[in-house]
Amino acid sequence: MQLEDSENQSTRVANDCLIICGDHEIQVSEGGEVDLHSHYANCIKNPGHSQFIPIANLNLTHLPEDYHDNDLLKLIKSTADLTVRISVAKVSPRRPQFWPGKRLKYPFYERRDSCLPRTGSGQMAVNKYIDGRGYNGLGSELSVVSGHQLSRNYKKCPCEKCRHSDNPSKVWWEILISTATHVVFDDIEAGHTTCRLFYDDQNSPVVILDKVSIYIVNIKRDVCLLKHVTCDATLGTKLYKMMEQYYFLWERVRDTYRDKSKLTFIVSHPHGCSKQVSVGQLEESFRVREHNIKFDQTQMTYTTNTCPGSSGAKVHCLGSGTGHVHSGSLPSKLNYSSVGLYRTYERELNVLNPS
Numbered sequence: 001m002q003l004e005d006s007e008n009q010s011t012r013v014a015n016d017c018l019i020i021c022g023d024h025e026i027q028v029s030e031g032g033e034v035d036l037h038s039h040y041a042n043c044i045k046n047p048g049h050s051q052f053i054p055i056a057n058l059n060l061t062h063l064p065e066d067y068h069d070n071d072l073l074k075l076i077k078s079t080a081d082l083t084v085r086i087s088v089a090k091v092s093p094r095r096p097q098f099w100p101g102k103r104l105k106y107p108f109y110e111r112r113d114s115c116l117p118r119t120g121s122g123q124m125a126v127n128k129y130i131d132g133r134g135y136n137g138l139g140s141e142l143s144v145v146s147g148h149q150l151s152r153n154y155k156k157c158p159c160e161k162c163r164h165s166d167n168p169s170k171v172w173w174e175i176l177i178s179t180a181t182h183v184v185f186d187d188i189e190a191g192h193t194t195c196r197l198f199y200d201d202q203n204s205p206v207v208i209l210d211k212v213s214i215y216i217v218n219i220k221r222d223v224c225l226l227k228h229v230t231c232d233a234t235l236g237t238k239l240y241k242m243m244e245q246y247y248f249l250w251e252r253v254r255d256t257y258r259d260k261s262k263l264t265f266i267v268s269h270p271h272g273c274s275k276q277v278s279v280g281q282l283e284e285s286f287r288v289r290e291h292n293i294k295f296d297q298t299q300m301t302y303t304t305n306t307c308p309g310s311s312g313a314k315v316h317c318l319g320s321g322t323g324h325v326h327s328g329s330l331p332s333k334l335n336y337s338s339v340g341l342y343r344t345y346e347r348e349l350n351v352l353n354p355s
Contacts, residue, residue: 019286019339021099022330024182025109027119027272028311036119040271043307045329051305052276055077055080055200055267063279067263069256072318078264079316081242082124082175084209085199085269086312090192091116091184100220107182119272120183121313121326122195122226125176126243128236131155135173137243145295145323145341160211173236176215177226179312180325180338181196184224187214193226201274207235208273220295221339222327224312246252250322257318260342264302266326269311278333280304288339296343300324315340326344 043049058076060068067166093113096106108116124218127150134150135141141150155170162168177195184193192247195209230236257263262282269275280303288297300315300343306326315324315337323341330336 017116017119019288020089020301020327020330020336021102021104022336024328025120025306025311025326025335026107026183026256027270027307029117029119029272032117034270036272039308040273043271044271046307049276049307050280052270052307055275055277058277062277064263069253071249071252071256075246075316076267078242078246078249079123079265079314080200080275080277081198081238081266082126082246083267083269084122084124084194084195084197084199085272085275085276085278085309086120086122086177086179086183086193087117088120088184088189088193089115090189092139092188094186094188096219118202119269119309120311121268121309122177122179122183123267123314123325124197124239124243125178125267126236127174127176128238128240129157129172129174133169137240137247139244148290155220157229159231160256162231168233169304171233171236172229172231175209175228175239177209177212177228178314178325179224179225179226180224180326180327181217181219182227183312184214184217185219190214190226195226196230199269199274201338204247221276223325223338223340237349248344253318254321259319261318263319264300264304264315264317266310266313266315268306268307268310268326270307271309273309277304282319283334283341285320287342291341294343295321295323295341297339298324298338299339300342301330302337304335 091108091111091114095109095112097109099106099324109337132152132155156168157172190212193212197207208250209228212226212228264282265279269278283301285298285300291297313326321343324337327338
């Protein structure tokens with residue numbers, strides 16, 4: 001299998017934050033967990049799921065010939081380590097009737113203020129805190145995107161256990177889970193949300209994060225960031241090591257393919273079942289606006305396969321970055337992302353090294 005590469009990926013300018021709207025890809029399962037496998041077996045969009053690879057089976061032969069790269073393979077597996085299934089049991093009464101600026105109905109508006117079990121996907125990022133000083137997976141005290149300090153103005157772990165302890169921990173981890181706003185809309189829905197970690201196959205142990213809160217939400221861009229705080233050293237250390245590995249591999253792969261590759265991969269939980277990998281290519285990136293020197297805000301379309309349950313999964317485009325989450329599908333059979341951050345290497349280079 002070959003993928004088309006381009007040194008200048010196509011980017012069009014638009015004025016509205018939400019350019020593309022189609023069908024969301026949340027898996028609704030009114031029968032709860034027990035019905036998810038029947039949804040998978042009876043899938044209409046991708047019968048048989050031949051273009052989805054269980055993470056345990058992934059090897060170089062599943063990648064295009066030009067991408068038989070061990071670092072890339074390791075990166076996809078590292079991404080899978082950080083991918084979570086998101087389960088939401090409540091529909092917020094605040095959900096709007098339409099997408100902002102559109103006449104397209106917003107998901108689950110007609111079911112607002114009801115209990116409706118559904119699943120999506122997300123990806124964790126992990127920061128470690130010691131006496132209020134924060135460190136990302138690169139060991140830096142600065143945010144990768146904004147450059148702002150990660151430090152907190154408090155010195156002790158703010159988790160519920162520590163808030164009621166006479167000896168709160170001075171070390172804790174913040175787990176930030178990126179997903180789509182139409183998956184988890186607000187704090188009401190976050191209060192009825194759980195994240196299942198390490199769900200690689202049917203025999204995986206059940207590891208659940210609950211007590212998540214809204215950290216960032218933007219309905220126009222369809223992006224949501226959930227936060228969970230823990231001082232569980234076993235879990236925190238494990239996740240932080242995974243984050244270090246992810247950053248290490250992403251930097252190596254990025255340096256190899258940046259600005260010249262359209263290969264796009266997604267790790268998600270189709271139909272709320274165990275995680276799967278799909279590989280395709282970027283079709284187009286629609287520029288919304290400049291975010292900063294390093295990034296533009298864009299919305300992408302791609303051929304990478306998705307299913308109900310894939311909403312909120314991170315979209316990794318080797319040539320540009322990982323700042324988008326999956327938002328939905330179009331009648332054209334293309335899939336599309338949220339509005340996310342698209343790395344602008346050429347502009348960054350010109351600003352930092354003017355001629």
